[in-house]
Structure formats: C-alpha cells, structure tokens
Amino acid sequence: MAAPAAFPLSLLSREANRQSPSCASPNLPSPTSVSSHSSEGPAASSQEKPWPLSCLPLFLTENPLFNAGFGLAVLGTGAALARRSWQTVQAVARRQLFTSLEIPVRDPAYPWVMQWLVSRGCLSHHLGISTEYCKDNAGNVRAVFNYIPSPGRHILRYKNTPLVIERTRSGETMDFQTGTPWETLTLQTFAFQRHAIQDILEEARRNALAKEEGKTVIFRSVASEWRKYGEPKTVRPFDSVVLADGVAEQVYEDVVSFLKSSQWYLQRGIPYRRGYLLHGPPGCGKSSFVMAIAGKLKYNICVMNVADPLMTDDRFQYLLATVPPQSLLLLEDIDGAIQKSESALGVAAEDRKGANPYGMRGVTFSGLLNALDG
Numbered sequence: 001m002a003a004p005a006a007f008p009l010s011l012l013s014r015e016a017n018r019q020s021p022s023c024a025s026p027n028l029p030s031p032t033s034v035s036s037h038s039s040e041g042p043a044a045s046s047q048e049k050p051w052p053l054s055c056l057p058l059f060l061t062e063n064p065l066f067n068a069g070f071g072l073a074v075l076g077t078g079a080a081l082a083r084r085s086w087q088t089v090q091a092v093a094r095r096q097l098f099t100s101l102e103i104p105v106r107d108p109a110y111p112w113v114m115q116w117l118v119s120r121g122c123l124s125h126h127l128g129i130s131t132e133y134c135k136d137n138a139g140n141v142r143a144v145f146n147y148i149p150s151p152g153r154h155i156l157r158y159k160n161t162p163l164v165i166e167r168t169r170s171g172e173t174m175d176f177q178t179g180t181p182w183e184t185l186t187l188q189t190f191a192f193q194r195h196a197i198q199d200i201l202e203e204a205r206r207n208a209l210a211k212e213e214g215k216t217v218i219f220r221s222v223a224s225e226w227r228k229y230g231e232p233k234t235v236r237p238f239d240s241v242v243l244a245d246g247v248a249e250q251v252y253e254d255v256v257s258f259l260k261s262s263q264w265y266l267q268r269g270i271p272y273r274r275g276y277l278l279h280g281p282p283g284c285g286k287s288s289f290v291m292a293i294a295g296k297l298k299y300n301i302c303v304m305n306v307a308d309p310l311m312t313d314d315r316f317q318y319l320l321a322t323v324p325p326q327s328l329l330l331l332e333d334i335d336g337a338i339q340k341s342e343s344a345l346g347v348a349a350e351d352r353k354g355a356n357p358y359g360m361r362g363v364t365f366s367g368l369l370n371a372l373d374g
Contacts, residue, residue, distance in 0.1 A: 096191065097190065097191055098188055098189065098190060098191055099188070099189060099190070099191045099194040099197070100186055100187065100188040101186065101187045101188075101197050101201075102184055102185075102186050103184065103185045103186070103187075104182075104183075104184055105182060105183040105184065105185075106225075109201060109204070109205070110183075110185060111208070112201075112204040112205055112207070112208040113185060113187075113200070113201070113204045114130075114148055114185070115146075115204065115207065115208060116200065116203060116204035116207060117148055117149060117165070118130070118146040118147065118148055119207065120156070126149070126150045126152055126154075127147045127148065127149065127150055128147070128148045128149065128150040128151075129145055129146070129147060129148070130145075130146040130147075130148050131143055131144070131145055131146070132144045132146060149165060149167055150167070151167045151168060151169045151183075152166070152167065153165070153166045154166070154167075158196055158199075158200060159196060159199070161189055161190075161193045161196040162189065162190075163187060163188070163189050163196065163197075163200075164186075164187075164188040164189070165185070165186070165187055165188075166185075166186040166188070167183065167184075167185055167186075168183065168184045168186070169181050169182070169183050170182045170183075170184075187200065211232070212232045214234075214235055215232035215233055215234055215235060216232060216233045216234075216235055216236075216291060216294050216295050216299075216300060216301060217232045217233075217300040217301075218230060218232075218233060218300070218301050218303060219300060219301065219302040219303065219324060219327065220302075220303050220304075221302070221303075221304045221305075221319050224315055224318055224319065225322070226302055226319070226322065226323070226324055229303070233291070235295035235296075236288065236291045236292045236295050237292065237295070238252070238292045238293070238295070238296045240288075240292065241285055241288050241289045241292045242285070243285065243289065248289065248292075251276060251289075251293070252293060252296065254274075255274070255293065255297070256297075258274045259297075271373070273372075275372060277334075278290075287330070290328060290330050293328065294328050297328075298326070299326050299327055299328050300324060300326060300327040300328070301327065301328050301330055302323050302324065302327045302328070302329050302330065303330045303332060304316075304319060304329065304330070304331055304332065305332050305333055306331050306332065306333055306334050306362075306363050306368065307332075307333035307335075307362065307363075308362065309362050310362075311362050311363050312362070312363065312367075313363055313364060313367030313370075313371070316363050316367060316368070316371050317367075317370075317371045320371050320372075334368070
C-alpha cells in the first residue's frame with residue numbers, strides 16, 4: 001500500500017484558508033487590528049475634556065462662544081485674585097515696614113509742622129502760598145509770603161532719613177465763616193526710623209514757641225473754639241500800668257498765691273478757679289492791667305465778648321471748659337449778660353426778638369453764674 005504523499009505544512013494551511021474563509025474565528029483580532037486599537041487608545045484619552053467642562057452638557061462644551069467666554073471668566077477671576085492678593089501684600093508690608101503720623105488741621109501741632117515746612121524752603125515744584133502781615137518794632141506792616149507744600153504727596157530728606165509728606169484736602173468745610181476746608185497732614189517713613197518723626201515734632205514745637213518767647217498770645221472765641229488773634233503782642237511791663245496805690249501789687253500777689261494752692265482746692269472739692277471784677281469807665285486801664293499781669297506770669301490771654309448775640313449758655317460753658325492752658329480768661333462787657341425780666345423791662349417778647357437781628361437772647365445772667373460757679 002502506497003504511503004500518502006507528504007505536502008509541506010505551509011501549503012496545507014494556505015489551501016485551507018482559500019477553501020473555507022468563513023472558518024476564521026471572528027473573536028480573534030488580527031495583529032493589525034490589535035496594533036491599530038492600541039495606537040488609538042492614547043489619542044482618544046488625550047482628547048478628553050478638562051474637569052470643569054466635563055461636568056457641563058455636551059451642547060455647551062461644543063459651543064465655541066461658550067468656551068471663549070468661560071476662558072475669559074477664568075482669566076478675569078484669576079486677575080482679580082492676583083490683584084487682591086497684591087493689595088493685601090502691599091497693605092501688610094506698609095504696616096510692617098513703614099510708620100505714619102496723621103495730623104488733623106484742628107490739632108495744635110498742625111500749624112507748628114506747617115511752619116516747620118515753611119522754614120525748610122521749597123520742598124517740590126508744586127507749592128502753595130500763605131501770606132502773613134508782620135509788624136516790626138517801629139509799627140511798619142509788611143506782607144510776607146510763605147511757601148508751603150500744595151495738596152498732594154511730597155518727598156523730603158531729614159537727617160538722612162527719607163520722608164513722605166502727604167497733604168490731603170477733603171470736600172468738608174472746617175469753618176463755615178471763612179470757608180476753610182478740612183485738611184490732614186501725614187508724615188511717613190520707615191518703621192526703624194520713626195524717631196525722625198518725633199524729632200520733627202519736637203523741632204517744630206521749639207520753633208513755634210521760640211516765636212512766642214517773651215510775648216503774649218491773644219486768643220479769641222470763634223464759634224465754639226479758641227483761635228489765635230493776630231500776632232503775639234510784646235509783653236507789657238507791669239510797672240507801666242498806673243492804678244491806685246498798692247492795688248496792682250495786691251492783685252498780683254493774690255494771683256500767685258492762688259496758683260500755688262491747687263492742692264487745697266482739690267482736697268476740699270472746690271472748683272479751682274478765681275475771678276476778679278474790674279470796673280470803671282472806658283480807657284481807665286482795665287485791659288492794660290490784664291495784659292501786664294499776663295506778661296509777668298508768662299500767660300496767654302483768652303478774650304470773650306459775653307454780650308455777643310450769638311453766644312448761648314451752652315456755648316459759653318463749653319468755651320470755659322476748653323480754655324488753652326496757662327491762660328487768663330478776659331470776659332468783656334459782662335454787664336451785657338445781665339438780662340432783666342420782661343415785666344421789669346416792659347417790652348414784649350416779639351419786640352425784643354425783633355430788636356435782635358439774630359433772634360437770639362445770648363448769655364443769661366443765670367447761665368453766667370452757673371458757668372463761673374460750676
């Protein structure tokens with residue numbers, strides 16, 4: 001029996017594939033298909049949407065206008081957060097690295113520092129002007145122009161220390177009579193050089209007091225505050241006032257004794273004040289005597305017109321409570337505060353109110369006594 005012919009294995013497999021192509025298993029992928037699937041995997045994963053957009057509906061994520069607006073919103077939010085963070089860092093750094101001092105216009109140190117700036121000369125190219133009228137010993141009056149920093153920010157060096165001086169002016173009015181605006185002066189320097197600001201304040205105070213050395217400063221009541229009236233006056237010699245024998249010396253000794261007995265008043269709960277009533281015709285030396293006593297004691301003088309129709313009891317008491325230190329209070333026309341009753345005066349209330357153009361009664365006699373005794 002003849003043996004079957006031997007065919008190569010490759011020919012048999014090729015013939016079988018040609019005769020029954022449907023016998024190939026559909027579940028077995030070809031090498032090319034496997035390689036094609038494996039090559040498409042990373043590409044598909046790289047096209048996935050980012051997290052914020054993947055949570056949105058498909059019709060929004062595929063809208064180019066929405067994508068552009070969403071990107072702008074993200075950029076705007078990031079810019080706002082960056083700006084807010086930078087402002088916070090600046091504020092913290094400014095508080096930690098710099099020190100500043102704010103001086104309002106009503107503070108007594110404000111004119112001192114402004115005069116100190118005037119003495120420093122021109123600080124910048126932006127200046128303001130303050131005109132003063134000075135009188136020499138011969139009585140001649142001349143105008144003096146002082147240059148001061150204009151509202152804004154200025155840079156100054158003081159004892160090798162950089163300073164930033166900022167003068168701000170708000171829309172509020174400090175004085176309705178003169179229209180003076182509300183101002184604030186701010187001095188700023190490094191925190192480790194804060195002693196420079198203290199030195200400036202001390203130097204400004206010494207310069208201001210040096211101009212008033214040997215002179216008497218006059219204050220007058222304006223509205224509800226005390227303001228300097230004119231230039232400081234030359235001290236009047238005590239011997240230049242002629243009174244009755246021994247009257248001037250007696251009053252002066254009593255004043256000195258009163259100034260030394262503050263503890264006696266404090267221990268007994270008595271208000272620490274003392275008053276003297278000077279009477280006489282005009283020109284007999286009442287005001288001159290007050291000037292002489294103030295000059296000898298090195299005190300200032302606060303002048304108040306009690307007969308002012310705008311003066312009220314409340315305003316009068318407030319001015320008494322805010323008299324500047326080391327000052328003598330001079331009440332002028334005190335007899336004008338004594339108001340008689342309507343029955344004794346024989347004038348109706350409407351007629352009396354019409355006689356006063358301000359429609360105010362002024363300080364009453366009872367209000368005067370309560371303020372002086374209280």
